[in-house]
């Protein structure tokens with residue numbers, strides 16, 4: 001299997017501020033990022049990526065602090081490496097996402113994400129897309145939002161942010177004026193068209209987060225470039241308001257209506273079209 005070095009080509013690690021490591025998967029178009037947040041006493045790993053290359057050796061090379069794994073939600077690209085930490089670190093997730101984490105995913109769902117059109121670099125040698133599997137994991141504890149995680153010199157508040165997923169969580173570091181916005185807010189196309197998305201809840205989440213903007217300097221999103229200016233939250237909140245108020249789509253795709261804004265777009269279910277099977 002080899003050591004962490006063998007898979008350095010799949011992950012790209014940066015340290016956007018001291019104690020915060022962004023672990024990105026840059027060769028897949030989603031450019032998902034997990035975050036390792038290290039305090040003076042403890043550390044949190046926010047999400048575990050796609051599960052394409054071993055993550056735990058990389059994390060253990062970055063910190064030896066007691067680690068908790070907190071999953072923002074159970075979409076495949078955020079839980080892929082969770083099984084590597086089962087039994088050694090507590091695994092935390094919102095109760096509404098726990099069933100998906102428990103059941104895991106197999107190739108019938110995962111293989112389609114690894115076609116050549118999705119990749120800009122080689123997959124790790126040990127990963128076979130035709131047999132891609134994310135093992136189910138039993139969470140250690142269930143979250144609802146409102147919890148605080150004390151890392152020593154840093155406290156993270158868990159925020160319940162439904163919309164993109166029913167049990168989506170974000171992490172707020174008030175002391176350092178940063179929000180780990182996960183899949184609530186990132187540059188690029190916001191996925192609000194997939195099964196399980198609640199657009200009205202997404203609107204409420206963004207309206208609530210927009211109130212935090214004066215207390216924030218930056219966002220650390222789960223996809224694409226980082227950090228983002230906190231003002232994105234207000235812009236996205238206004239964008240979803242406009243869509244729900246009847247804004248005309250800029251493009252009608254078969255799977256989604258596309259609404260374009262400055263620096264991001266929002267995909268919502270097609271207003272017309274065949275009913276889902």
Ligand SMILES: [Zn+2]
Pocket residue numbers: 073075164165183
């Ligand atoms: Zn997601």
Ligand SMILES: [Zn+2]
Pocket residue numbers: 032075077078183222223
């Ligand atoms: Zn995502």
